[in-house]
Amino acid sequence: MTRRSISIRDVAASAGVSVATVSRTLNSPAQVAASTRQAVLEAIRQTGYAANEAARNLRQRRTGAVVALVPNIANQFFSEILAGIAEVMWPAGYNLLIADTEADGQRPHRLPYIDSNRADGVILFDGAVPAEKVSSAAGRRAPPVVMACEWLPGLSLPQVRIDNVEGARLAVAYLAELGHRRIGHVSGPAANVLTRARMEGWCAVLDGCGLPRPEEWLFSGDFTLDAGMIAARRWLALDERPTAVFCSSDTMACGFIGALARAGVAVPDDVSVVGFDDIDLAAHLHPALTTVHQPRRRIGTAAAEALLTLMAGGKLTNTDTVLPVELTVRASAKPPR
Amino acid sequence: MTRRSISIRDVAASAGVSVATVSRTLNSPAQVAASTRQAVLEAIRQTGYAANEAARNLRQRRTGAVVALVPNIANQFFSEILAGIAEVMWPAGYNLLIADTEADGQRPHRLPYIDSNRADGVILFDGAVPAEKVSSAAGRRAPPVVMACEWLPGLSLPQVRIDNVEGARLAVAYLAELGHRRIGHVSGPAANVLTRARMEGWCAVLDGCGLPRPEEWLFSGDFTLDAGMIAARRWLALDERPTAVFCSSDTMACGFIGALARAGVAVPDDVSVVGFDDIDLAAHLHPALTTVHQPRRRIGTAAAEALLTLMAGGKLTNTDTVLPVELTVRASAKPPR
DNA sequence: CCGAGGGATGTAATCGTTTACAAGCCTCTT
DNA sequence: AAGAGGCTTGTAAACGATTACATCCCTCGG
Missing domain, CATH: 1.10.260.40 (lambda repressor-like DNA-binding domains)
Structure with a gap:
């Protein structure tokens, strides 16, 4: 020893x-x-x-690590993205650190690692973080930051994301084409950028088709199973129920469908549901979930590659990478009765 | 710059x-x-x-990092355990690295980090790793290792785990008490230590009650959704079907129930199911899953604390921590018709 | 035959900390 | 009054790599 x-x-x-x-x-x-x-x-x-890594890092003035800052480590949506990042970073000689920005229910999200010089680069998945903290850190000696999935409206950081508006449009247009006239939406938190983009897609299609969207058909959630369950309760309590619901995450769709099923409401016979993300579970649910597919591994690798370029002192040719989304049609939506 | x-x-x-x-x-x-x-x-x-961490680490001859080696990063069962580890390691001044031992379907699992001196300690979640690699590394200058969840039969490394035999016993005894006489089992991979322990529990209860367990009621899987689905197909193909099935993981139970549902078989009316792990999803399924609860965060914190002790050069008072399991009864099992 | 030039290697400074050792200054005891 | 001993603080040597610069040797052209 x-x-x-x-x-x-x-x-x-x-x-x-x-x-x-x-x-x-x-x-x-x-x-x-x-x-x-x-x-x-x-x-x-x-x-x-x-x-000895420490000696090499000291001499080369680097830390040999990059950090992925996710809102919540336990959220399984991120796991494959992280695997994609690791896949790129490991051969490039960087360790991947994972930390979360959620200070146990505390509102202002934390930004560990961003100013302590413990990482050579940061991939940030949280758009709810105070923008001024990121920009002020950037003014000093902070490492390069790449945003992934979410983004910070004020700043123009390099981003890797999908077209959320388009994804939502695909989902809602599909429901409309099936003949649904009453289409609800289970959204994420109001302040979230993804929530806004996906809600915009929902609104755009409904408005475009001249379909109504009364306030009570918008179920505000937070991407969790519980939020889906709560939305189901509110749906059950409605007099005039939507015949289809677009959920802003598969996880919420799960909670929604599960709660409905336990209340004796069948999907898609009584109500159609479309999710967002295409997590592994989606294909194995009953009914198999129709959802908007996100190329999660590619989001990870693309963000990692962008960060590598920045860390090497290079310039990005593309500072706003938008990866393709597509609708994966399964069995949870069908024409209304 | x-x-x-x-x-x-x-x-x-x-x-x-x-x-x-x-x-x-x-x-x-x-x-x-x-x-x-x-x-x-x-x-x-x-x-x-x-x-500057690098300088401090160099001088103190440490790396400031511990690594958690999980079989598969994308497996959501581990996420809360990892959160527990991070919760202990961060205040103690250690970064948490996460890596997987699965070399993309390759059989002999890799052991990254264990011999390169990039970590001060290792928490190993994979009992399928070649034991001689761990022991030979230990002979040299390797960091301390704590096993969690799984263990290496040959070696006597410090462990944190649950009583898997007892967990399985609780599950199967519950089914037997409900009146089931034909109880099947969807297991993990044959070589896995958890598989063996849980299967032992299953056998023990059945043998103790004088219940039969023909070969075809044992469905061999690998803890994944797909494995659950495949088990469901095999169950459907049987002449004499078990009226209840104990699944060695909730994920497999999900795949199993989903596939049955899509084939028009209802749980628990046509077949009762009990899972293992109590992942977040379990309570939100339809039917809500009766399952064996694992204290996942505590597994993480206990393993982390043990490792901290070892890294500080201390001796463990308890080298085999067995945390309590309990059966969480929900709705997926009921008496047979 | 000599000097230029280039390839291979060695010498030693450097990265930013921690920490053993020494030194300085008080206070207190005898 | 002198020395012991306890606090504080400073000096300088590590830790183990990378890398600028110097050196050596060999080849080749004039």
Whole structure:
């Protein structure tokens, strides 16, 4: 434990060269003669040397880590996105840290890592974070930030996202085409940028078709299972119920459908439902959920690649990457009776 | 960007003290006079100093990170456990890295981080990893390892887990008490330690009650939604079907129930189902899932605390922490017709 | 035969902390 | 009055890598 770990000096001694040569063998092999390189590599193998990251990071003035800031670690929507980020960052020599911005129900979301110099880059998934904190941090010595999924209206940070308005439009247009005239919406929190965009899509289609959208058909939620359940209760309490409902997340759609089913209301026979996200579960529900598909892994890889470019000091050719969405039609929506 | 960052020297200069005093103010405040401490803290505030982790880690011969190795990042069962770990590790000054051991369908699971000296400790959630890799790494300069949820049969590493046999027993005994005589089981992969323990519980209850368990009532899966769906197909194809099924994970129970529902089979009217894990979704399904509850956050915090002790060089008083399980009764099981 | 030039390697400074050791200053005891 | 001992604080040596600069050696053209 306390004994000195194997350092580059040990390798150098074993190979009969200087530490500089060992370092070069590892970092710019072309620069060292083939025979020397062989000897060094052999010495590394024999000694079981593994470079000390802290020393390398100190010298190179970096931390070797990037952090993904998600609103809530436990939200499974992010897991595949994070896997996509890790897939890009690991080979590039960066560790991925994951932290959440939610201070246990506290309103103003936290921004851990953004000003402490513990990360070389940040991928931010939370558009509800105080914009001035990000911009003021950026003024100083803060690492580059890439927004993903959500965005900060005030600032023009590089973004990777989908076309949320279009996604919502696809969903609602589909319901309208099936013949629904009364189409409700279970939304996210009012302040959320995704909520606004998706609601805009819902409004646009309804207005375009001349369909009504009374206040009580808008069920305000927060993307959780519970929110879906609460929306179901409110739907059940209505006199004139929508025959179709567009949910702003699959998770809420799950909660909504589950609560309805337990109340004896069948989807899609009594009410059609369309979700948003296409999480793994969607295809396995009963009924299988018709939903707006998000390319989650690609969101992760695209954001990671953008961040790599910025960290390398490069300029992005595209600071607003909009990935395609499509409607995945399954069984939870059908024409009204 | 390229300009030198604010270091401890700048703070020292600003406060009119030496760097040692600044360092001490931060790390052992009791050692420095109150007035000096004030001055230093003020200087820190003014300069906006944040310590360089790389330098500190280098000097202290640590990495400042712990890694959680899960079989699959995308598995939502782990998310709350990870949140529990982060909750303990963050205040203790450790970053949490998350990596998966699954090399895209490759059989022998990888063990990233365990021998490269990039982490001060490891929490391992995968019992399918080659035991000799862990033990050989331990022989060398490897960081302490704590197993969580799963365990490695050969080795006696410190563990945090639940009583899986007992959990399965509770589930199956409940079904037997409801009057079921034909009770099937959807299991995990044959090689998995959890699979074995839970299957043991299933067998024990059935044997104890003198109930049969023909081979075809054992549906071998792998904890995924798809596995649940496949089990459902096999169940449907049986001549003599079990009237109740105990699933080794809620995720499989979801897939199972969903596929049955789509085939027109109702739970619990036609078949009772009990799951394992009590994921968030369980309460929101239709029918709400009766399942074995795992204290996921506590698993995370307990494992994290054990690892902290080991990293501090301490001895564990308890190297095999077994947390309580209980059956959460909801609506997916009822007496057979 | 000599000097230029280039490739391979070594020397040593540097990154920003922590911490062993030394030193200074008081106070208090004898 | 002198020395012991307890607080504070400063000086400087690590920690283990990368990299600018110097050096050496060899080849090749004039």
